[in-house]
Structure formats: C-alpha cells, structure tokens
Amino acid sequence: MNRRKTLALLLTAAALPGCAALTVRRDDESFSARDYRLATDDRVRLIVFGQDSLSNIYMVDGSGAITVPLIGAVTVEGLTTTQAAERVADRLGSGFIREPRVTVEIDTYRPFYIMGEVTRGGQYDYVAGMSVENAIAIAGGFTPRAVRSSVTVSRKIGDETDRFNAPIDYTLRPGDTVIVRERWF
Structure with missing residues (x-):
C-alpha cells in the first residue's frame, strides 16, 4: 500500500512543474477589429477612392506585405487597418495619385x-x-x-x-x- 501512495505522490509532484509554467487567464484585452494587427495570411480589402483598378483584395504574404500595382510591396504586418491605409496613401501620394483617399478593411482573418x-x-x-x-x-x-x-x-x-x-x-x-x-x- 505504501508503494502505491509513494508512486501517486511522485507522479503528482512530477506533473506540478508543468502546471506552474502555464497560467489560466481570462480575456484581459477585448478583441476588436479596430485594434487588430495585421499578419501573414490575413486578407484585406483595399479601396482607393476613384481608382477602381487599384481597389482589390490583397493577401498579406509571408514577409508581412501586400503587393499593390504602381507602388509594389507595402509592409503592413503589425499595423492596424487605419495605419495600413495611411501607409498605402503615403506611397500612392508620392508621385502616383494626387491626394489619395484609401481605406483598408479586413476581408478574411488569418x-x-x-x-x-x-x-x-x-x-x-x-x-x-x-x-x-x-x-x-x-x-x-x-x-x-x-x-x-x-x-x-x-x-x-x-x-x-x-x-x-x-x-x-x-x-x-x-x-x-x-x-x-x-x-x-
């Protein structure tokens, strides 16, 4: 009987360090699309007002970029949709389109x-x-x-x-x- 108790105690003690490394947690931050950060495999809808040929759905590639006609690859990984729209507008505004108005929306989450x-x-x-x-x-x-x-x-x-x-x-x-x-x- 003592052997069984000792074995059970040893198994319990061996399992405890693995439990201590992980903590149970609740939603400490609520998830919202506004604060969502883009990453690889997200699909975004890019709308450039007045430029239908540029407005399209783009996949964030493995390097964290979308490839837009005229301006090429634009790194959007880690940015919110608002920040991504500003980055694309800045690139389009530097010699391609006068005062571009750009919107980026999530089409499909990763x-x-x-x-x-x-x-x-x-x-x-x-x-x-x-x-x-x-x-x-x-x-x-x-x-x-x-x-x-x-x-x-x-x-x-x-x-x-x-x-x-x-x-x-x-x-x-x-x-x-x-x-x-x-x-x-």
Whole structure:
C-alpha cells in the first residue's frame, strides 16, 4: 500500500512543474477589429477612392506585405487597418495619385489551428467572437481521452509566443493555436 501512495505522490509532484509554467487567464484585452494587427495570411480589402483598378483584395504574404500595382510591396504586418491605409496613401501620394483617399478593411482573418485530442485537428477559418468550444465543435468534437475542462492556447505576440491554459468559454483570436490535452486517468 505504501508503494502505491509513494508512486501517486511522485507522479503528482512530477506533473506540478508543468502546471506552474502555464497560467489560466481570462480575456484581459477585448478583441476588436479596430485594434487588430495585421499578419501573414490575413486578407484585406483595399479601396482607393476613384481608382477602381487599384481597389482589390490583397493577401498579406509571408514577409508581412501586400503587393499593390504602381507602388509594389507595402509592409503592413503589425499595423492596424487605419495605419495600413495611411501607409498605402503615403506611397500612392508620392508621385502616383494626387491626394489619395484609401481605406483598408479586413476581408478574411488569418486561420486558427487546433490539435491534440479532437476528431479532426488542423487549420480552420477564424470567425469573429469564436470561443474554444466553437473551435472544438468545428474540429469534430473531443476524442474520448480529451481533457474537457480547459485547453492550452498558443498565441504569437510580436516576436514571442505566449502559451497559457484557457477555459472552454475563452474567446480566441485569429492565428491562435488550440491544444487539447490528453487525460491520463
């Protein structure tokens, strides 16, 4: 009997350091399209008033830029849509169009990813306001061995990746990776 207790205690102690590294957190910042920062795989609708040939939908490429006729590649990664519009207007205004009026809108957010103990892990389209529970449903639901109370969310913030435990009702953001853990008992 003592061996079982000792083994259970050792297993519990071994699992604790892994739990301490991740913190459970709630939405500390509300997600809004106005404050959204563009990144690779976002699709934006660029509207240049009076210039229908320039108005189009552009994909943010791997280098964080969109390629616009006349002005070429414009780096928009890390910018809000308002800042991206100003950057494009500045480039167009420097010798191509007099007083350009430019608007940038999100056409399609970058995808989210889900893996681990779900039926069909992979990459899926992000929908504004999506919760972890919605993401799991899109991926076909939990497998029988899944931890159902919380998941690990991996989020890139600038050049760093933040990993944290999140409850099932946590609101995801574009580009998040959801990891559904396996339960042992």
